[in-house]
Amino acid sequence: MFDALDIGASALTAQRTRMDTIASNVANINVTRNEKGEPIPFRRRIALLQPQADASGAPGVSIAKIIQDEAPFRKVYEPGHPDADIEGYVQYPNIDLAMEMVNMMDASRAYEANVTMMETTKAMISSSLRLIA
Numbered sequence: 001m002f003d004a005l006d007i008g009a010s011a012l013t014a015q016r017t018r019m020d021t022i023a024s025n026v027a028n029i030n031v032t033r034n035e036k037g038e039p040i041p042f043r044r045r046i047a048l049l050q051p052q053a054d055a056s057g058a059p060g061v062s063i064a065k066i067i068q069d070e071a072p073f074r075k076v077y078e079p080g081h082p083d084a085d086i087e088g089y090v091q092y093p094n095i096d097l098a099m100e101m102v103n104m105m106d107a108s109r110a111y112e113a114n115v116t117m118m119e120t121t122k123a124m125i126s127s128s129l130r131l132i133a
Contacts, residue, residue, distance in 0.1 A: 002125075003058045003059070004117070004118075004121045005118055005121055005122070006058045006060060007058070007059055007060050007061075008114045008115075008117050008118040008121070009060075009118070010052070010060030010061050010062060011060070011061050011110070011111075011114040012111060012114050012115070012118075013062075014047075014049055014061045014062055014063055015107050015108075015110050015111040015114065016111065017047055017063050017066075018047040018049070018063070018103075018107045019104060019107045019108065019111070021045050021046070021047040021066055022100050022103050022104045022107060023104070024045060025044050025045060025093075025095050025100050026095070026097065026100050026104075028042040028093060028095070029042075029092075029093060029095045029097060029100075030092065030093075031093060032081075032083045032090060032091065032092060032093075033083065039083045039091075041073050041091050041092055041093045041094075042093040042095075043068040043069060043070075043093065043094060044068065044069035044071070044093060044094050044095045045066050045067070045068060045069070046066065046067050046068075046069055047063050047066050048063065048064040048065055048066070048067060049061055049062070049063060049064065050062060050063070050064035069094055071094040072094060073091040073092060073093065073094050074091070074092040074093070074094060075089045075090070075091055075092075076089065076090050076092055077089055077090075078090045
């Protein structure tokens with residue numbers, strides 16, 4: 001029964017990392033230069049989840065890795081922008097705000113579902129202990 005709490009805890013950690021990754025994408029939605037100052041836009045990050053058993057063999061979930069989305073950058077016609085190319089287009093990150101908001105809602109709901117599952121498990125354990133005592 002305690003394995004259920006471990007599974008929930010691993011899911012909370014994974015969903016929190018996923019939400020942090022999405023928040024980073026939203027924060028960098030207009031970044032047209034990299035950390036070296038080169039005109040290379042920020043590339044969207046995606047957190048990949050994987051099933052995982054910990055050292056004790058209890059199942060759970062974790063972040064396999066955080067990858068960069070290889071979709072093409074958005075091109076916006078802004079001839080006065082300092083990062084505009086010869087034709088007047090600026091490359092912006094490959095981030096769609098609507099998609100990021102949907103992903104954030106999904107991660108948030110998954111987080112809430114795991115909290116509820118852990119609270120229910122805790123109540124079941126507590127009830128079982130009351131029956132024994």
